[in-house]
Amino acid sequence: MRTILIRRGLYMRLSELAQGSDAVVQEVENVTEGDPIARRLRDYGFVRGEPVRLVGRGPIGADPLLVQIGFTRFALRRAEAARVIVEKSA
Amino acid sequence: MSEAVASLRLALVGNPNCGKTALFNQLTGGHQKVANYAGVTIERKEGRFRGPSGRQFQLLDLPGAYSLEAASPDEVITRDVCLGHFPGESAPDVIVCVADATNLRLHLRFVLEVRRLGRPMVLALNMMDAARRRGIVIDVGKLEAALDIPVIETVAVRRGGAAELVARLDGDPPALARASDSGDLHADVRAMIADAVRMPRRTAEIDDAIDRVVLHPVLGLGLLALIMFLIFQAVFSWAAPLMDGIDAGIGALGGWVGSGLASMPLLQSLVVDGIFAGVGGVLVFLPQILILFLFILALEESGYLPRAAFLLDRLMFKAGLTGRSFIPLLSSFACAIPGIMATRSIQDPRDRLTTILIAPLMTCSARLPVYALLIAAFIPARTVAGVFNLQGIVLFTLYAAGIVSALAVAWVVKLVRRDKSEHALLMELPSYRLPHPRDIAIGLWERAMIFLRRVGGIILSLTVILWFLSTFPGAPAGATEPAINYSFAGQLGHGLHALFAPIGFNWQICIALVPGLAAREVAVSSLATVYALSGDGDGLQAIVASQWSMATAFSLLAWYVFAPMCLSTLATVRRETNSWRQVWIMAGYLFALAYLASLLTYQITRMLAP
Numbered sequence: 001m002r003t004i005l006i007r008r009g010l011y012m013r014l015s016e017l018a019q020g021s022d023a024v025v026q027e028v029e030n031v032t033e034g035d036p037i038a039r040r041l042r043d044y045g046f047v048r049g050e051p052v053r054l055v056g057r058g059p060i061g062a063d064p065l066l067v068q069i070g071f072t073r074f075a076l077r078r079a080e081a082a083r084v085i086v087e088k089s090a
Numbered sequence: 091m092s093e094a095v096a097s098l099r100l101a102l103v104g105n106p107n108c109g110k111t112a113l114f115n116q117l118t119g120g121h122q123k124v125a126n127y128a129g130v131t132i133e134r135k136e137g138r139f140r141g142p143s144g145r146q147f148q149l150l151d152l153p154g155a156y157s158l159e160a161a162s163p164d165e166v167i168t169r170d171v172c173l174g175h176f177p178g179e180s181a182p183d184v185i186v187c188v189a190d191a192t193n194l195r196l197h198l199r200f201v202l203e204v205r206r207l208g209r210p211m212v213l214a215l216n217m218m219d220a221a222r223r224r225g226i227v228i229d230v231g232k233l234e235a236a237l238d239i240p241v242i243e244t245v246a247v248r249r250g251g252a253a254e255l256v257a258r259l260d261g262d263p264p265a266l267a268r269a270s271d272s273g274d275l276h277a278d279v280r281a282m283i284a285d286a287v288r289m290p291r292r293t294a295e296i297d298d299a300i301d302r303v304v305l306h307p308v309l310g311l312g313l314l315a316l317i318m319f320l321i322f323q324a325v326f327s328w329a330a331p332l333m334d335g336i337d338a339g340i341g342a343l344g345g346w347v348g349s350g351l352a353s354m355p356l357l358q359s360l361v362v363d364g365i366f367a368g369v370g371g372v373l374v375f376l377p378q379i380l381i382l383f384l385f386i387l388a389l390e391e392s393g394y395l396p397r398a399a400f401l402l403d404r405l406m407f408k409a410g411l412t413g414r415s416f417i418p419l420l421s422s423f424a425c426a427i428p429g430i431m432a433t434r435s436i437q438d439p440r441d442r443l444t445t446i447l448i449a450p451l452m453t454c455s456a457r458l459p460v461y462a463l464l465i466a467a468f469i470p471a472r473t474v475a476g477v478f479n480l481q482g483i484v485l486f487t488l489y490a491a492g493i494v495s496a497l498a499v500a501w502v503v504k505l506v507r508r509d510k511s512e513h514a515l516l517m518e519l520p521s522y523r524l525p526h527p528r529d530i531a532i533g534l535w536e537r538a539m540i541f542l543r544r545v546g547g548i549i550l551s552l553t554v555i556l557w558f559l560s561t562f563p564g565a566p567a568g569a570t571e572p573a574i575n576y577s578f579a580g581q582l583g584h585g586l587h588a589l590f591a592p593i594g595f596n597w598q599i600c601i602a603l604v605p606g607l608a609a610r611e612v613a614v615s616s617l618a619t620v621y622a623l624s625g626d627g628d629g630l631q632a633i634v635a636s637q638w639s640m641a642t643a644f645s646l647l648a649w650y651v652f653a654p655m656c657l658s659t660l661a662t663v664r665r666e667t668n669s670w671r672q673v674w675i676m677a678g679y680l681f682a683l684a685y686l687a688s689l690l691t692y693q694i695t696r697m698l699a700p
Contacts, residue, residue, distance in 0.1 A: 059307035070195030
């Protein structure tokens, strides 16, 4: 279901979001069984319905990403941000 | 009267960056005790203060946590202590949960998690000054009603900013918290914020403005380079007069104590040549360590450190490290001891261990006397390509060799590690804050005490042992060679000569390496002793230049790039990793690399310049 939606371009991964654009979190995928990184992301507030913005990127290889969620900014490596499925805001 | 009121045990819990430690410092002032939790290397800070009624409070500053689901060893401790499950720690009477009033979306979720524990608790709504400045309006009454626990506003950095909290704690103890959440903590937090908090903007404008410069791909890296340059300048230039002062002070004190012991030459030698010279050789690094930590603490308190980690993460990640490894490694250029102590800010235990392992490869300042001696003796002060000094180029090459080997070792560690699961960065970039002098002063005091305790303990004992080895047995009657030749250290040096002959070390070097175990630069004064010189410097340089081959000198330089023989560093590794295994691994790999590098250097130099 999710893969289909991503393919249709409705949803995308946070790592693919353009700099300065806003989106709404849909869910955080587990990459491994009980993925501790995914769990930590949810603790940080990456949960369904939460608005997020890609604020900036690291100077080398555009990694890590600077992400605003809630009232807080986090640095996420690309592989970490790829776990977050978002819907791009119009 | 004061005895009548029972003392109360409090625990401070909260997210990282909620101002918890500043609140702890505000409440307890200087009355703090820093130790480790039993069996782990996580810092345990406890303090005391008195309430207005004379009641005594014991306050435990628990490690910052994002969640009680416990993803890190710090969080396991926080959870277990709150529940009273941690061996040797009794459950706190009251949990003081701290939340940053400007960051409630994140912090209230943790408050709800703590509330689920069902312990008596209060919420300290910290940084209310910053919240007001940003136009954030919080209806404390509504929040209190929604949370069903006492909510008290605090400003940890302002004098008296916690008075209301103390007054509340001094009154009737709060009731057991009742978990009345819906099961979806995020939804509950959103509802509470919608009801009780009005926020004009999600972030502080000033933070956005600073970040636009600090995190800028070009400006940001330039600023980072400038800051690093300033730190280096300060560490080496500000510290110099202080170090000379300590050196002279210890020398004078040693001489004065020594003259009082003139009737007992053996005891005099132990005190002057052993304890004062040995301990002084390590103590002299205290100014550098403190200046370094002054900068690190200020950068940490201001919120800049995570930004530096952000800028460099990619670079460090490629080598199998993390952006957070950068500052500890930078510190190691002054001395590996504060560098290894600073790895506590690295959350992933694997990243932390790798950083500790490679920290001694950063050329510490104790190696400079050795480099200076050999470079001055063997490298002509010639100008290359019009602008560069050949001696400077050699020194730079030695520094670069250390850095390149460090990256190579980190990369190899990454290859051989069995646990290949992803290392996380996942780092909060907190709001910028003006560092509070009190917090920095307390931080510096703690670092100084850790260092001094080590000097007074393990380094003192090692010094005495090394003195014993270099003094006994004494020279026989009619001996012509310096007394150290006949000692255990001398015999050991002669014995080691067989091992070190293939890398070109003569027996004099081998002997000097033994006392050099205490601190690297001691090797220079030991060489002077072996060559029976009074005072080092020019005399030693002339002897070395005339008696050593160039291959031997280069080999010793290569040896010191890796220099596995700093016992103080190994003692620090033991303390920070709580494991002898890591100590042996580090000593083993450094020795192997040093031997290999010296062997190659010696044999190649001999072929090229026989």
